[in-house]
Amino acid sequence: MADESLLLTIAVLGGTGKEGKGLAYRWAKAGYRVLIGSRSSERAVKAAGEIMQLLEGSSSVVGTSNFEAAQQADIVVLTVPYPAHRETLEGVKAALQGKLFVDVTVPLVPPKVSKVQMPPAGSAAQEAQEILGAEAEIVAAFQNISHELLLGDDEVECDVLVTGTSKKARAEALTLVEAAGLRGWDAGPIENSVVVEGLTSVLININRQYGSTHAGIRITGAKNKQA
Amino acid sequence: MADESLLLTIAVLGGTGKEGKGLAYRWAKAGYRVLIGSRSSERAVKAAGEIMQLLEGSSSVVGTSNFEAAQQADIVVLTVPYPAHRETLEGVKAALQGKLFVDVTVPLVPPKVSKVQMPPAGSAAQEAQEILGAEAEIVAAFQNISHELLLGDDEVECDVLVTGTSKKARAEALTLVEAAGLRGWDAGPIENSVVVEGLTSVLININRQYGSTHAGIRITGAKNKQA
Secondary structure: OHHHHHHOEEEEEOOOOHHHHHHHHHHHHOOOEEEEEEOOHHHHHHHHHHHHHHOOOOOOEEEEEHHHHHHHOOEEEEOOOHHHHHHHHHHHHHHOOOOEEEEOOOOOOOOOOOOOOOOOOOOHHHHHHHHHOOOOOEEEOOOOOOHHHHOOOOOOOOOEEEEEOOHHHHHHHHHHHHHOOOOEEEEEEHHHHHHHHHHHHHHHHHHHHHOOOOOEEEEEOOOOOOO | OHHHHHHOEEEEEOOOOHHHHHHHHHHHHOOOEEEEEEOOHHHHHHHHHHHHHHOOOOOOEEEEEHHHHHHHOOEEEEOOOHHHHHHHHHHHHHHOOOOEEEEOOOOOOOOOOOOOOOOOOOOHHHHHHHHHOOOOOEEEOOOOOOHHHHOOOOOOOOOEEEEEOOHHHHHHHHHHHHHOOOOEEEEEEHHHHHHHHHHHHHHHHHHHHHOOOOOEEEEEOOOOOOO
């Protein structure tokens, strides 16, 4: 993996947000070249600087616009809040041709964020597929990971369920999961993303009911190469 | 719980199936009076006899028709395969007034059972709500537990996510989860049942991809009174 990762560039769109910054930090630490994308290039440059500081300058993290980041990357990851999902996707669509697209979006609808409320497409990831077209390789992942845990270096006690449009796309995404120091599972076709996105509302509910802050899930009774 | 359980009767409709038999076994063992319901009273009597044999006759398990079982019970649990869901519910609706109804149904659509395919209502539990009416107290639970594990006495390494129409209904169902020797969590409103029902397809997918037979989930990062 180390060799391959040196060659690959990952764009994290909406990378100035907490979740995006956490993922960018972990991938930069693993040796990937990371581009932070934002509506505001200025804020992207600032966020990239913050991550570089955390990594003591040992990695390559650059801030730019969402479109520039998507265009220069091999893999494009979207971590914007749900209200910006469609607009961001439409803005970068032309730059995504032939690239793996990883959607981290959870379609939470305030104020009832502990209640599952999916868009008409079925899930945010399926909405992305409607926007990007049937040919696009789309994966949904990382929706259940608390951003506070990503920016630390401790083991994250939450598995990543990866759904996507093809087994090959899911396998590529599982490499990114592993590179981020997380344990991932192939969770099936893109239609299954409703489960993983919706699980975020279930975990929010558990946090509220049981006074926790980082409820997560682990798959039991099965073994992958990491477990 | 021991005192209360002696007074309560649980009907397990479709209790001749593997999942129903497993739950009936565990509740009878915990001291509940259990009624096995089936379309065929004859098969219900046979299944009840099998469970009594496993328990060495120390408990009360009786077989009868679905309607009789529902009518005589305090709590009604439905464990039929999805194609029999609507018909069974319509047949026992009149007997459910004022009783907690627990739906264990997973709307799998063969042959693609590893792909989430929910009915128009959003989930089997929401479909039950459409059939039973807005006043009904409905809970969805136990959809992810492998039946082979229920009929054994070992610890089941899979948590039970409980969704339902009210917090009170979910709390009552959590008592049943605990009585069955399982660890349960309040997973929020009935709309969240899509996550838990759909998780069964995700777990089937994981079993296929990773060669396991009993993939399950555990909630991490939170504590309930059992954990």
